[in-house]
Each structure stands twice: as C-alpha cells, then as structure tokens.
Amino acid sequence: MKEKIAGTGLKVTHQRMVIYDAVLQMNFHPTVEQIYEDIQGENPSISLGTVYKTLETFVEYGLIDRVFTEEGVRRYDPNLEHHGHIYCTNTREIVDYYSEELNEIITGFFKKRKVNNLKIKNITLQINGDKIDPDKDITIK
Amino acid sequence: MKEKIAGTGLKVTHQRMVIYDAVLQMNFHPTVEQIYEDIQGENPSISLGTVYKTLETFVEYGLIDRVFTEEGVRRYDPNLEHHGHIYCTNTREIVDYYSEELNEIITGFFKKRKVNNLKIKNITLQINGDKIDPDKDITIK
DNA sequence: TTTCAAGTTAAGAATGATTCCTAAGTAATA
DNA sequence: TATTACTTAGGAATCATTCTTAACTTGAAA
Numbered sequence: 156m157k158e159k160i161a162g163t164g165l166k167v168t169h170q171r172m173v174i175y176d177a178v179l180q181m182n183f184h185p186t187v188e189q190i191y192e193d194i195q196g197e198n199p200s201i202s203l204g205t206v207y208k209t210l211e212t213f214v215e216y217g218l219i220d221r222v223f224t225e226e227g228v229r230r231y232d233p234n235l236e237h238h239g240h241i242y243c244t245n246t247r248e249i250v251d252y253y254s255e256e257l258n259e260i261i262t263g264f265f266k267k268r269k270v271n272n273l274k275i276k277n278i279t280l281q282i283n284g285d286k287i288d289p290d291k292d293i294t295i296k
Numbered sequence: 297m298k299e300k301i302a303g304t305g306l307k308v309t310h311q312r313m314v315i316y317d318a319v320l321q322m323n324f325h326p327t328v329e330q331i332y333e334d335i336q337g338e339n340p341s342i343s344l345g346t347v348y349k350t351l352e353t354f355v356e357y358g359l360i361d362r363v364f365t366e367e368g369v370r371r372y373d374p375n376l377e378h379h380g381h382i383y384c385t386n387t388r389e390i391v392d393y394y395s396e397e398l399n400e401i402i403t404g405f406f407k408k409r410k411v412n413n414l415k416i417k418n419i420t421l422q423i424n425g426d427k428i429d430p431d432k433d434i435t436i437k
Numbered sequence: 438t439t440t441c442a443a444g445t446t447a448a449g450a451a452t453g454a455t456t457c458c459t460a461a462g463t464a465a466t467a
Numbered sequence: 468t469a470t471t472a473c474t475t476a477g478g479a480a481t482c483a484t485t486c487t488t489a490a491c492t493t494g495a496a497a
Contacts, residue, residue, distance in 0.1 A: 221366035275425040284416040
C-alpha cells in the first residue's frame with residue numbers, strides 16, 4: 156500500500172496511508188464524511204479538510220476514482236478495474252458490476268462507428284433498479 | 297407546457313411554469329444556480345429556495361430527471377427519452393447520446409442473464425472522453 | 438545522523454450547495 | 468366571491484467543500 160502511494164510520486168505521509176487504507180476497505184463507495192468517521196477513532200487528529208484534500212489528490216494521481224451519482228455529494232471508488240455500477244434506488248446502495256463480455260460488445264459497437272470530435276476514454280454502464288432482499292447480494296449470471 | 301404540469305396533478309403556479317420552461321430550453325444539464333440565474337432577469341421575485349424545491353418536485357412527479365455527475369452538485373435533464381450521456385472531461389460538458397440499436401443490444405444481454413435480487417428499471421451508458429474541438433458538435437454514426 | 442527545503446497538514450474560517458421555517462400568497466374548487 | 472389546502476419568499480440554518488496560514492514532516496543531500 157505504501158508502494159502504491161510512493162509509486163505515484165506523492166510523499167508517503169501517515170495521513171495518506173490511513174485514508175488510502177480506509178478507502179480500500181470501504182467497498183461501498185463512501186462519502187468523505189463516512190471515510191472521516193471511519194478513521195476518527197484511531198486517528199482523531201486527522202482533520203476533515205485533510206480528508207477532503209487527500210481524496211482529491213488520490214483521484215488526481217490515479218489511485219482512486221470518483222463515483223457518478225445524482226446526489227450532490229462526492230463518493231469514491233478504490234476499484235480501478237473497468238466496471239459499471241448498479242444503483243439501488245430503494246436501498247441507496249451502489250454495487251459494482253463487471254462483465255468483460257458486455258464490455259467487449261459495447262467497445263466493438265463504438266469501434267464500428269464513426270465518432271466525430273470526441274476521443275473516448277472509457278464507457279461504463281449505469282444500471283438503475285430496486286434491490287429485492289436488502290440482506291442478500293445482487294448477482295447477474 | 298401548462299398541461300404537462302397539470303397532467304401530473306400538481307398545481308400550476310406561475311413559478312412552476314417559469315422554472316419548467318427554463319429547464320426545457322437549457323439543453324446542457326444545468327445546475328440549480330444556472331437555472332436560477334436564467335430566470336432572475338424576467339422573474340426577480342422567484343427565490344432560490346423555490347427553485348431548489350420546485351426542481352425536486354418535478355423529479356418526484358416525473359417531469360424531469362436528475363443527471364449523474366461526479367461533481368457534488370445537482371444537475372437536471374428535461375429529456376425523459378431513454379439516452380446515455382457523454383461526459384467531456386476537458387470541457388466539462390454533458391452531451392446526450394441516443395442509440396436504439398445499442399439499447400436493444402444491452403437490454404437483450406441482460407434478458408439472457410439470470411439477474412438475482414435486483415429488479416432492473418433502466419440501463420444507461422456513461423461515456424467518458426475528451427472533446428476535440430470545443431466549438432463543434434460531437435457525433436457518433 | 439543531521440540538516441533543510443519543499444511539500445503537507447491542522448484548525449478553523451470562509452464559501453458554496455441545499456434544506457428548513459413560517460407568515461403570507463394563491464390556485465383551484467365550490 | 469369565499470374558502471382551503473397547497474405553494475412560495477425570504478432569510479436563517481445546515482451540510483459539503485475550499486481556503487488560509489502557521490506549524491509539521493518527508494525525504495534527499497551532506
């Protein structure tokens with residue numbers, strides 16, 4: 156983990172390691188506030204401003220991604236692997252969805268088309284739906 | 297336009313007509329602030345709080361949609377037709393993208409799969425890329 | 438090991454985004 | 468025209484994020 160941060164050229168500070176580790180373990184696309192509260196117990200001197208600043212620095216250096224939401228609040232994703240998101244409107248959860256097959260289909264679709272005035276970086280899916288049993292996992296096979 | 301609002305069961309107030317008309321004409325997924333500034337000249341007595349409340353009421357009653365962004369600010373879309381969004385990282389624009397064909401491909405893909413514990417409502421594309429010439433349109437043929 | 442420069446952070450203030458409150462206004466019905 | 472339930476203005480309050488500056492610390496060089 157230390158190497159991950161160092162590998163970007165950033166200085167490896169205690170605060171950055173704590174925040175990065177917290178984000179890696181929170182696999183539910185947390186807000187800044189959730190991350191701050193998660194680390195507060197063991198690290199009461201890390202300030203909220205530092206958490207805000209550090210997360211945006213991680214995004215800028217490619218360590219994590221922001222998550223698209225319609226909420227008006229920032230959320231973060233440590234998972235840099237190409238994937239889509241399932242937005243559960245009833246439980247407010249955001250769940251990762253992977254499909255190499257569908258990714259290839261969509262990529263192929265756009266390769267066949269003439270794209271003018273746009274350099275495509277990546278294409279992902281936003282899947283909106285309602286979770287049926289909040290206590291069980293969502294699976295798509 | 298009046299009928300659209302009335303058709304939802306909402307009272308047709310002057311403020312609602314002004315705000316709805318403004319949103320219909322702003323085809324760039326505006327923020328609340330942008331909508332408020334747009335109507336201020338001709339309607340200085342409509343308050344910012346009213347704009348916030350009215351837009352969320354329109355979403356609740358199915359007149360407009362919220363737009364997914366990673367910004368931490370609310371944006372709105374009057375276009376209810378099923379479509380995806382092209383997010384231009386360099387110009388910060390959000391452009392609508394339609395493809396009935398791709399929509400059918402994706403819908404078909406999920407129909408063939410076993411989806412557990414999720415009732416899918418809709419699936420949209422999130423296309424991230426860089427606009428090449430900011431003054432020209434993006435087209436995908 | 439020590440030094441030091443450059444980058445980082447704490448703390449709280451400031452700013453921006455959104456929600457709440459209440460008295461006053463008004464759309465729509467009778 | 469009267470009435471009522473819903474809506475709104477205006478500004479306060481709350482929440483989300485950024486800024487400022489003095490103090491701290493990382494990491495490279497000596």
